[in-house]
Amino acid sequence: MSNQQNKKIGGMVDVSGKDITRRVACASAEIRMSVKAFRLLMTSGSPKGDVFETARVAGVMAAKATPSIVPLCHPLELGQVKIAFIAQKKDQSIVITSEVVCWGRTGIEMEALTAVAAAALTIYDMMKWAGQDMTIGDIKLLHKSGGKSGVWNRAE
Secondary structure, X not given: OOXXXXXXXXXXXXXXXXXXXXXXXXXXXXXXXXXXXXXXXXXXXXXXXOHHHHHHHHHHHHHHHHHHHOOOOOOOOEEEEEEEEEEXXXXXXXXXXXXXXXXXXXXXXXXXXXXXXXXXXXXXXXXXHHOOOOEEEEEEEEEEEXXXXXXXXXXX
């Protein structure tokens, strides 16, 4: 099949010839909320339960489910998924970070990005009772390593 025909067909990229290397990806997202909602999150939490632990579990589950969510994404055997939260009182926001690790033939950037997005959505869902004027944004890759292209870090 020619390259021209192959482009018309599309599909998953063939990674079978790539070397298996240790892959790491880190990403972040931010959820901003009103002063009232932020204060309630920090002092009372949510009637639904522990917001940060639930968001952490959602992030891990989302990283594991990435190939079911993102078309043409390769399924990977994840070795580790970490989710962390940093409260930013000055702008009533929570910065969510993820670190995802595996040994594989392709990168895990999508898993790290999906993890922080799902964690942010979970915080939104659990805190919407306190006000729906929250915004989720600034979802970005911070770091990736492994494979032929080596290390990449976001310049801040």
